[in-house]
Amino acid sequence: MAAIEKDASFAGRSGYETWVFGILKYKILDALRAQKRQGKWQPLEDETDDDAIDRQFQQNGRWRVEARPARWGDPEAAFENELFWRVFDACMIALPDTIARVFSLRELMGLSTAEICREIGIKENNCWVILHRARLRLRACIEQGWLKEAST
């Protein structure tokens, strides 16, 4: 966690990256600390339903036709594509705060779910639920923004 405090190491970034990072840092850490201080960290508003995910699946648990995942192609090609990263960041920013925060701690910062639980005081099970939602939302958002944009 200490590494993130060294803001000086981000001095070389472009304005756009600094902006994105600032938002993420705020979403992830500053808000988290404030909430913990005030003792009002809210793991999830509603445990049971999440519209954004129900929109991807039918009642019987199969993918909705319009939400079926498409082929994204070679990961390395995606990572070299600036548009991919812009869409990725936009989709991260569009995530609800709790989901963005847990996903960032897990994937951007590489913490284990056990560490995340300790850090923010939620059950590990809750963590996996949140990460599942994060990944489903992100995949849908990126597919919309990236593949559709790239093909026009």
Add this chain to the structure above:
Amino acid sequence: MMMCKGATRLMSLRQDRPLTLRQRLSLRFHLMMCDACTECNRQFDLLHEAGRRHTPELQADDAR
């Protein structure tokens, strides 16, 4: 039988901890029959790698 929604739960879980043998087998079985979930599984792998590369300065040193 596990449906796609349940399969994505396991695909997500396997990014965070090793699956049990039973979970691995039921996921593998579903993926064999389901192209959409096979793509989703690749996308979750890609998201994981993207997260790792997003801002290297953020990665916890001891995390991997």
